[in-house]
Amino acid sequence: MTPVVQAKGIVKRYGHVTAINHSDFELRPGEILAVIGDNGAGKSSIVKAICGATIPDEGEILIEGKPVSFSSPIEARDMGIEIVYQTLALSPALSIADNMFTGREIRKPGFLGKYLRMLDKPAMEKFAREKLTELGLMTVQSIKQPVETLSGGQRQGVAVARAAAFATKFIIMDEPTAALGVKESRKVLELIQDVKARGIPIILISHNMPHVFEVADRIHIHRLGKRLCTIDPKDYTMSDAVAFMTGAKEPPAQDAA
Amino acid sequence: MTPVVQAKGIVKRYGHVTAINHSDFELRPGEILAVIGDNGAGKSSIVKAICGATIPDEGEILIEGKPVSFSSPIEARDMGIEIVYQTLALSPALSIADNMFTGREIRKPGFLGKYLRMLDKPAMEKFAREKLTELGLMTVQSIKQPVETLSGGQRQGVAVARAAAFATKFIIMDEPTAALGVKESRKVLELIQDVKARGIPIILISHNMPHVFEVADRIHIHRLGKRLCTIDPKDYTMSDAVAFMTGAKEPPAQDAA
Amino acid sequence: EINACLITKTDTNPFFVKMKEGATAAAEANGINLSTYAGKIDGDVESQVAAVETCIASGAKGILITPTDSRALTPVITQARDAGALVIALDTPFEPANVADATFATDNFKAGVLIGQWAAAKLGDEAANAKIALLDLNASEISVDYLRDGGFLQGFGIDIKDPTDIGDEDDPRIVGHDVTNGNEEGGRTAMENLLQIDPGINVVYTINEPAAAGAYEALRSVGREDDVLVVSVDGGCPGVQNVGEGVIGATSMQFPLRMASLGIDAIKAWAENGTKPANTEGLDFFNTGVELITDAPVDGIPSLSSADGLKKCWG
Amino acid sequence: MSETSGMGSKGQHYEQVLEGSDTRVAQFEVRNTTLLSRVQHILHNNPTFVPVIVLVISLLAFGLIAGGRFFSAFNLSLILQQVSIIGMLAAAQSLIILTAGIDLSVAAIMVLMSVIMGNLAVNLGVPSPFAILLGFAGGMAAGAMNGLLITKVKLPPFITTLGTWSIFFALNLWLSGAQSIRSQDIDDQAPFLKFFGNAFNIGGARITFGVILMVVIFVALWYMLNKTAWGRHVYAIGDDMEAAELSGIRTERTLVSVYMLAGLVCAIAGWASIGRVGSISPQSFYEGNLQSITAVVIGGISLFGGRGSILGALFGALIVGVFQSGLRMAGVDVLWQVFAIGWLIIIAVAIDQWIRRVSA
Amino acid sequence: MSETSGMGSKGQHYEQVLEGSDTRVAQFEVRNTTLLSRVQHILHNNPTFVPVIVLVISLLAFGLIAGGRFFSAFNLSLILQQVSIIGMLAAAQSLIILTAGIDLSVAAIMVLMSVIMGNLAVNLGVPSPFAILLGFAGGMAAGAMNGLLITKVKLPPFITTLGTWSIFFALNLWLSGAQSIRSQDIDDQAPFLKFFGNAFNIGGARITFGVILMVVIFVALWYMLNKTAWGRHVYAIGDDMEAAELSGIRTERTLVSVYMLAGLVCAIAGWASIGRVGSISPQSFYEGNLQSITAVVIGGISLFGGRGSILGALFGALIVGVFQSGLRMAGVDVLWQVFAIGWLIIIAVAIDQWIRRVSA
């Protein structure tokens, strides 16, 4: 089966800092791929390179076997790729509903929508409320509230809900549960599994080993700017994974795939 | 023993949103107090009220038995209170060393420092590098690097190192390990215990139950803007704590302290 | 080869644009190499100082300048003269005038007096009950502004008190002063404002013809265009045309082209045999003259018709 | 693997209890203690009220100071006329300020386009509607130049428009030769250029088409900003450009469209200015850039972008107009008018900040 | 409690392996492929080079166009003199722009203070040094007014200084009666006011004390910004105000000190301007605000605050001076000078952005 994403020899330098150092990457259809690694290992950098949020200096990216070179994340999004950024990418002064729909707003039916391009706010608000309820974000007091008035975790919930609602090809989640509470994290993990059940593969960056081992089909271990190895969580323990990623143990000799 | 911090009936409203709803708070000498609660429960709000970063609408705060009303976090800091904010509070364009020392820079000895007020940059850089090494943040390539070029976790490391280095009264840490890797989180927990061993109490907000149960002496459970109860981690299980904080179970009838 | 400089107040006012054209043409005819400079806006002393310095540095034999501030430029002008350049003030005299070697200027006060007298004569006995609006330049009250304004009022027969201060008069016939920035938009707004204070205004003094055109639009919009006397100063061709069409009752024409060409001639003479131009008898400057242009001449005030004016106008 | 014994079928052991967790949406009682804070709250939720109230207060104040004349229908309609051109520029400026930009070139574009329309129609005999359309195209091109420099070359808007302001101003002087086109010549050759100078009277008030045009422009832009996706994108860009980009807004395209639209509005204002002034003068509106910014900030639109309603700019322009008219009627020197406007800016924005403080 | 079996003595079971983890600091080889990107890198690490290079290039270019006269020691020193006042304003402006502010009132403060000094010393007979000190105090007071409005009333700097600009301008016209004080009168009554007009010659160059003063101001401010804690705080505030506040900087006090210092520098520039112009003219330097901003941005200081070196502003001012002088010498019309300066701003800042792009 052709991988959904295949990246070869990606390099990204920032001045004297090397963020990605000839790294490979592979996401297979229908899987949840966890990406783990130390802080600053280059995890965010490599997924950003895949979705066009940064443009790599070297290397090749194939999506479903076809070479792509995105110049902006919008191109990736138009292909049905959704990303939950570590920085969330929400507009603080806009409402939750507006944020959920940026770039794909619903217009009113009929003349108003077609010619006057009027937005259908009630429809968008209803949808947004439903998605937040699915995630169990019950502390959000009003759906018209500007995002800047939400707590850190509530914001993360909004970003995750948005990605899950609109992805068709794959989703990248960069530490989606970092700021979330126990209950909310659990909901996100459930959501990830729901998405997978819909056949959409997911790249999950996380520092939470129990979460990673619970949901991942494969684990990509990133170290010093490159892929060290990929392991199957059924074959290795969390201790092994942590040992590989921190350099405490040598990784297994890798097979081709 | 007089509590280090005692807060009574704190209220904070933002327009129509109630962030703190007549909440109490208590930190005892030498202890690690964990604060847990759902996203948006008001954890960040209450600790910000304690350290002067927000000014509560109602209520009373005593520090070491003396009523205080901070009008800015600088006043709290001058008393030896350090905070690691959820948003970190680092200046992106300044170097790691500059960030560690903002507001308490080291001046050159002698005439240069005294009359020309010249900074002793080498001394500050050396100190900063030591502190980061203690935390195990080995991926930081240069101490003169602007903070904006660090990964999310590296930044958090800088903020934690700064607080630990300078606190004398107590430290508030708002989710200090949220963005940290396994190794780095571990270092932060060790650091927290070191700080406690120095006799400095710590308020630790965290969503990570294993961490909380590992280090906390007492756990403050926050729910819907107020303190629901405080529990001793030796008397209750993680499941109990989670059940209380999510409203799945009624909290125990609270004793006076 | 003779180097010379022309430094005007701005490059945006048609008056100076024309002056520059005149000087450039005269310089070409006389084989003089002329460089031109200007301030960015009225009052831009710094640009003019820099321009004079550049002229000194480039070894100019003569400098023609319309000082943007008649008092401010003295030191640099003195430097220029020390460096051997003939300095001639055009249009606006220095204070004192002998800062420059010579001044070729319109008597702005006289220009005001002419239109003031004309307006008073035109109204006859009604002049005692006139309601006068004065549309001035801007808040800074520079010399052209107070000279023309004061000249007009004095010509009209009003005590102007401090001649350098606008608006200190207490004659009840004055409805008010407002500023126009010397353009149509400002003229219109100012006229509207003053009409609000007293709709019965029947004499309007304007700092220049664009302001007059704007004032006329305001009058027209309230149907008063035919029963108000609008007077102005300048003598630009569009202004003279406006006199012909009844927009402006009378205007005092000045002669920027003449100033410029006289200036160039003087520099040539200075460069060739070291002679300096002389002032007009009884004045501390060489008066390049003002002519009253109106199609409704009154006795005792010599004037030209707009048709004749069009032959002499400058732009 | 024995190590993972802590994990149940559904995550960590302690997560098993989540089934029973509370599912209600949080609700708290709302109380506002003092009258002042209640007013502050109401205004906070309806920020456009603030300039409206300032406007009403200044109207009343000047009514008292300057007397009944000030309140005549005619005088009030006159203020509208005087405000109309700066109002349109303020509309254009608002669009740009909402994207966290600033446009120092709006007045330069306006004057340049009116000069182009005039030169074409009056001097070169191009039919007026055609000349006007060319002026509109020019306005959009000027806006596109700003927009492209900002998005493609990544220059800050302040710098870009500081530069293009000089450029447009120089072009304007060059094309016009610093000469005005006379009102009478326009009447003869191309009266259509003065279309917006036409007026009708209702009950003593004289309403020019230009005033109507200003209102129409504001309403249309308000609709676009508040009821269409494009408008939401404009706000999102002003709010946080990077977040907007990452969340799927074509920020560059939207920004260029904003600058082009602003350029078009300026060109329309240029046309309207011919009707208002009567003639076409390359020297007028030199201070129009700062005046438009003044109107926008008095109207409560944040210079940091993303916050405020474009209608605020309309009220802001009216407030300045009322002040100027009122001060003149009260016989205040130009000098002190300048002084008063300075304080007006500071006080109006201070009130606005006080209202916003509620949420800080 | 059996549930916690997953936890060892030191955290979770899987954390036990951390003992063996790698402890080296990460190192990567550094390679820059093309010559262009290498240049870009060097400049990126030394951003002040950029305006220096632009300055050298423009000097060479105008040397070619305008011929040898341009390169004479006298002409070059003349450019320095011409730049000195705007240069000092640019120094004040830089301070403020580094805090992410902007000051539209610098030139107004400067002129107002020179008028005050002149009125006191020449018209009222106050001894010159005393008049000058009062002017300095006035400059600091004006700066304090800006600073307090910005910190206490929380107005954006653009709006504050737009307002105070009007206020200072009106005061200036009022105090001076719109009249200049003549050079001769200053010579008679208070020659010390002209101190900075004195000059000495070295090899054909004429260096005024005003030029020296400008350089001294820049060096002093550079030292303060880069070598003292106060300077680091200024950068931190410009970078992220909230973070600066939370990380223990007394942001309000620092900001007020910045505005007061800028006001003082403006007052000093006001004194120097008397020496430069020779007289005291309330109308001069009307465009000084925008010119100082132009110098600052051409010098590579970010309008968003926190980035750039104050020395850049010096080079920025020199670049503009060289351009203006060169264009004048080459006989270019003012019209086209304005046009050229417009492009200069855009191109200089575009180059600067290109250099910065390396890290984006």
Ligand SMILES: Nc1ncnc2c1ncn2[C@@H]1O[C@H](COP(=O)(O)OP(=O)(O)OP(=O)(O)O)[C@@H](O)[C@H]1O
């Ligand atoms: N804009 C930038 N400029 C310079 N260096 C950068 C930039 N962005 C990232 N880096 C560097 O690249 C390296 C990788 O960063 P990245 O954000 O990809 O790490 P990460 O694996 O996502 O870490 P974390 O788990 O902390 O999020 C880090 O050393 C960081 O300092």
Ligand SMILES: Nc1ncnc2c1ncn2[C@@H]1O[C@H](COP(=O)(O)OP(=O)(O)OP(=O)(O)O)[C@@H](O)[C@H]1O
């Ligand atoms: N500036 C603000 N304006 C309006 N509402 C706010 C503001 N700050 C916080 N809130 C609201 O107050 C409530 C408590 O927020 P707080 O940040 O204290 O939560 P928290 O317990 O720290 O959550 P998290 O675990 O997600 O960080 C939330 O509902 C939030 O929406």
Ligand SMILES: [Mg+2]
């Ligand atoms: Mg990351």
Ligand SMILES: [Mg+2]
């Ligand atoms: Mg929080």
